[in-house]
Amino acid sequence: MESGVFHTDYRTDMGLRRVPAERLRLGLFAAALLVFPFLASPYWLNLANQIAIATIGALGLNILVGYTGQVSLGQGAFMAVGAYTSALLTLRLGLPWGVSIVAACFATAAVGVFFGLPSLRLKGLYLAISTLAAQEIVEWVVTHWPALTGGVEAVVVPAPRLFGQRLNTDFGFYWVGIVLAGATALFTANLFRSRIGRSFVAVRDQDIAASVIGVNVFGTKLLAFATSSFFVGLAGALTAYYRNIISWERFTLETSVLYLAMIIVGGLGTIRGSLFGAALITLLPAMIATAGRELQQSAPAVAALLPSVQQAAFGLVIILFLVFEPAGLSKLWRNVKDYFYVWPFAYRRGEGR
Amino acid sequence: MRSSRFAFTAAGGLILSVALVACGGSGERAENEILIAVIFDLTGPTADVGLDYAEGVQGHVEWLNARGGVGGRPVRLIYQDYGYQVDRAEQLYTQFVQEGALIFMGWGTGDTEALRLRIAEDRIPFSSASLSHVLGDAHESPYNFLVATSYSDQFRIVLRWIAEDHRANGGEGNARVAFMHNASPFGLSPWVQGGEDYAREIGVHVTPYEMPRGATDYTAEFSRIGQSGATYVVFQNTSAPAAVALRNARGLGIDATFVCLNWCANALLWRLAADAAEGVVGAIPWAPLTADVPGVRDIRDYLESRGDDYGDKTNAYTQGWWTMAVFVEGIRRVLDAGQELTGENIKRALETIDGLDTGGAGPPLTFTPSDHRGSKGLRLFRAEDGRWTPLTEVLTAP
Numbered sequence: 001m002e003s004g005v006f007h008t009d010y011r012t013d014m015g016l017r018r019v020p021a022e023r024l025r026l027g028l029f030a031a032a033l034l035v036f037p038f039l040a041s042p043y044w045l046n047l048a049n050q051i052a053i054a055t056i057g058a059l060g061l062n063i064l065v066g067y068t069g070q071v072s073l074g075q076g077a078f079m080a081v082g083a084y085t086s087a088l089l090t091l092r093l094g095l096p097w098g099v100s101i102v103a104a105c106f107a108t109a110a111v112g113v114f115f116g117l118p119s120l121r122l123k124g125l126y127l128a129i130s131t132l133a134a135q136e137i138v139e140w141v142v143t144h145w146p147a148l149t150g151g152v153e154a155v156v157v158p159a160p161r162l163f164g165q166r167l168n169t170d171f172g173f174y175w176v177g178i179v180l181a182g183a184t185a186l187f188t189a190n191l192f193r194s195r196i197g198r199s200f201v202a203v204r205d206q207d208i209a210a211s212v213i214g215v216n217v218f219g220t221k222l223l224a225f226a227t228s229s230f231f232v233g234l235a236g237a238l239t240a241y242y243r244n245i246i247s248w249e250r251f252t253l254e255t256s257v258l259y260l261a262m263i264i265v266g267g268l269g270t271i272r273g274s275l276f277g278a279a280l281i282t283l284l285p286a287m288i289a290t291a292g293r294e295l296q297q298s299a300p301a302v303a304a305l306l307p308s309v310q311q312a313a314f315g316l317v318i319i320l321f322l323v324f325e326p327a328g329l330s331k332l333w334r335n336v337k338d339y340f341y342v343w344p345f346a347y348r349r350g351e352g353r
Numbered sequence: 354m355r356s357s358r359f360a361f362t363a364a365g366g367l368i369l370s371v372a373l374v375a376c377g378g379s380g381e382r383a384e385n386e387i388l389i390a391v392i393f394d395l396t397g398p399t400a401d402v403g404l405d406y407a408e409g410v411q412g413h414v415e416w417l418n419a420r421g422g423v424g425g426r427p428v429r430l431i432y433q434d435y436g437y438q439v440d441r442a443e444q445l446y447t448q449f450v451q452e453g454a455l456i457f458m459g460w461g462t463g464d465t466e467a468l469r470l471r472i473a474e475d476r477i478p479f480s481s482a483s484l485s486h487v488l489g490d491a492h493e494s495p496y497n498f499l500v501a502t503s504y505s506d507q508f509r510i511v512l513r514w515i516a517e518d519h520r521a522n523g524g525e526g527n528a529r530v531a532f533m534h535n536a537s538p539f540g541l542s543p544w545v546q547g548g549e550d551y552a553r554e555i556g557v558h559v560t561p562y563e564m565p566r567g568a569t570d571y572t573a574e575f576s577r578i579g580q581s582g583a584t585y586v587v588f589q590n591t592s593a594p595a596a597v598a599l600r601n602a603r604g605l606g607i608d609a610t611f612v613c614l615n616w617c618a619n620a621l622l623w624r625l626a627a628d629a630a631e632g633v634v635g636a637i638p639w640a641p642l643t644a645d646v647p648g649v650r651d652i653r654d655y656l657e658s659r660g661d662d663y664g665d666k667t668n669a670y671t672q673g674w675w676t677m678a679v680f681v682e683g684i685r686r687v688l689d690a691g692q693e694l695t696g697e698n699i700k701r702a703l704e705t706i707d708g709l710d711t712g713g714a715g716p717p718l719t720f721t722p723s724d725h726r727g728s729k730g731l732r733l734f735r736a737e738d739g740r741w742t743p744l745t746e747v748l749t750a751p
Contacts, residue, residue: 043448050440143536151545152538154466170447242445244470245539249463250439286444289433296432307395307434 037174045170052177055183055276057260060231066269068224069204074131074253077138077230082108082236083246087157097160104237105230112229119221142248154247157240265321267330276329360676364736390449391458399439402669407675416655424688439467445613472496477697486546489726500676501638502731503691506750508543509551515585535590571601587612590603596625605678619667633736639671639676641741648712707709
C-alpha cells in the first residue's frame with residue numbers, strides 16, 4: 001500500500017498542483033469564486049473587484065520586488081501610465097477597449113524598461129530612490145500636460161461593452177477581474193518554472209554569482225521591469241475601465257507604498273502572497289471602518305475617536321506582521337497547512353515542504 | 354517560534370473579531386426614517402476644515418430631528434470618514450446606497466468627479482464641499498448640486514475686485530496677481546474653469562503657483578512672486594497650508610494683499626497664522642458664526658444649547674449646516690407635494706427652489722433644471738483683529 005504521494009513520471013512530478021489536497025483546495029476556491037457574485041451584495045462585489053485589480057498589480061510588483069529583488073517605488077506611476085494610455089487610446093483614437101488595454105500593457109512595459117535603465121548601476125535603496133523619480137516624473141507629466149492627459153481634470157472613460165452588455169458594473173466586471181487575475185497568477189507561476197524566471201531569482205539572490213553562471217544580469221533586470229510593468233499597466237487599465245473616471249489622485253506615491261505593503265504583508269516572492277496581501281490591505285480599512293459605524297450607534301464616544309484609531313490599527317497590523325512573520329501571510333498559510341498535515345500529532349517527519 | 358505562534362493567533366483573532374463585528378447587522382431602522390449618506394474627511398489632508406463641516410452637517414440633522422424632522426419624519430445620517438481617498442469613497446458610496454440612502458453628500462473634488470457618472474445612473478442627488486464649476490452644469494452632471502458660489506465664480510469676483518482695488522489705490526498698468534493653489538483638481542479648478550479667460554478679458558496679469566502637498570516652506574515660490582512684482586496673492590487651498598504660506602510671506606517681508614478663497618477664509622486661519630492673517634481678504638460664501646444674521650443665529654442657539662462655544666467653529670460649520678438644510682428643503686418639497694420620496698423626485702424638487710432665503714448666512718439660492726449652481730454671488734470680508742469683517746456688499750459673479 002502506498003503511504004504518501006509518489007510521482008512515477010515527470011509530468012505529474014512537475015505539475016503546478018502535485019498533491020490531491022492542493023487540487024481539491026484549488027477546486028473549492030474556484031467554486032467559491034464562481035458562486036460568490038450571485039450571493040454577494042454590490043458592496044462586497046465592489047471590494048472583490050478592487051481586490052482582483054490589486055492582485056494583478058501586486059503580482060506585477062512581486063515579479064520585480066519579490067522575485068528579482070529590485071525595489072520599486074514607481075508602482076503608482078506605472079499604474080497611471082496603464083490607466084491613461086488605455087483611456088486616451090479609446091477616447092482620442094476610438095480604439096475598442098480590449099485593444100487599448102493590451103496596448104496600454106505594452107506601453108507601460110516600455111515605460112517600465114526606461115525607468116529600469118538606472119538598475120544597470122544602481123542597487124537596493126539607490127534604485128528605490130531612482131524609481132521614486134519615476135513616480136514624481138509621471139505624476140508631473142500627467143498633471144502638467146493638459147493637452148494630452150486632461151491635466152488635473154478627471155478623464156471620463158467610455159464604458160466597455162461586450163455583446164451589448166456594459167462590463168463596468170460590479171457584477172460584469174467581476175468576471176473580467178477574476179479571469180485576468182487568474183491568468184496573471186498562472187503566467188507568473190509558470191514564469192518562475194522557466195529559465196527566464198529562474199534567472200530573475202538568481203539575480204535577486206546573488207547577482208555576481210548569476211553573471212558567473214551566464215545570466216545577463218542587466219538584460220534580466222530590464223526584462224523583469226518590462227514583465228512587471230506589463231501587469232501593473234494591466235491593473236491600471238482595468239482601474240480606468242472599471243471606475244469610468246480617472247484622475248491623477250488615484251496614482252500617487254501613496255499607491256506605490258500601499259502596493260509595497262501588500263506584497264510585504266502577503267509574502268515577497270510568492271503568488272498566493274500577492275492575493276492575500278491585496279485582500280488584506282483592501283479589506284482591513286473597510287472592515288475597521290464598518291466596525292466603526294456599528295460603534296456609532298452603540299458607543300458614540302468610542303466612535304468619535306475611531307478615525308484616528310483606524311489609521312493606527314492599520315499601521316499596527318503591518319508592524320505586527322513584519323515583527324512576527326516577516327515572510328508574510330503566505331508563510332502563515334503554510335504554517336497552518338503544516339500543522340494540519342500531521343494533526344493531531346505534534347511533529348512531522350523531516351522538513352516542512 | 355512559540356511566542357510568534359501565540360502572537361499570530363492573537364492577531365488573527367483580532368482581525369476575525371473585527372470582521373465579525375463588521376459583518377454584523379447594521380442596526381434597526383425605523384419605518385419612516387429618511388436616510389442620508391455622507392462621507393467626511395476627518396483624517397486626510399483636508400481634515401483641517403473637514404472636521405467643522407462634518408459637525409455642521411451632523412448638527413443640522415440633530416437640530417432638525419429635535420424639531421420633529423422633515424414632514425414629521427426623522428432624518429438619519431449614515432456617515433464615515435474616508436480620509437480623502439477616492440477608493441474608499443467609492444466603496445462607501447456602494448455600501449450606503451445599498452443601505453437605502455436617498456441622498457449622498459461627498460467632499461473633495463476627486464471623489465465627487467469619480468462618482469459623478471454613477472450618481473446620475475443611480476439617481477442619487479449629490480452635494481459636495483467641492484465647488485468646482487463644472488459640477489454645477491446640469492447637462493454634464495445632472496445630479497450634482499452646488500450649494501454655494503463655484504470656485505470659478507469666487508475667483509472671478511475676486512479678480513474683478515482686485516482690478517478695482519488696484520486702480521483705486523493708484524496702481525499703474527495692469528494688476529499683477531499670484532495665484533497659489535493646492536496641487537490638485539480642487540486647487541486648479543478656479544483657474545482652468547474660466548478664471549484664466551476672465552483675467553485676460555479684464556487685463557489682470559495672473560501667474561499660477563503650485564503649493565505642493567505637505568510643504569512647510571514656500572520661500573522659493575515667494576521669491577519668484579517677489580521678483581514678478583505681484584501685489585496680490587490669491588490662495589485656493591485649505592487653512593493649514595495657507596497659514597504656513599502667510600507666515601512665510603510675512604517673514605520674507607512680501608508686500609502684497611492676500612486673498613483667501615472659500616476653504617482658507619475661516620477662523621482656523623486666525624488660529625494657525627495669528628498676526629500673519631491680519632488684513633487678509635476672504636471670499637466667503639457662507640457667513641462665519643460670528644456674523645449676527647438670522648441664518649447663523651439658529652446655529653449659534655443650537656451650539657449654545659449643547660454648551661459648545663461657537664467661537665471655536667469656522668464657517669465650514671455654516672457651510673455643512675446649510676448644505677444639509679438645502680437638501681432637507683428638497684425633501685420637504687417632495688413630501689409636501691405628496692410625491693413618493695425618490696432621488697429623482699428630490700432632484701426635481703430641488704430644481705424648483707427659487708430664491709431660497711438663507712437668513713443672511715449666504716446669498717439666496719436658486720436651482721433650475723439647467724443650472725445647478727445655487728448662487729452666483731458672495732461677500733468679501735477682511736480679517737481685522739481676529740474677526741472677519743464685511744468688506745463689500747454681496748457681489749455677483751461677472
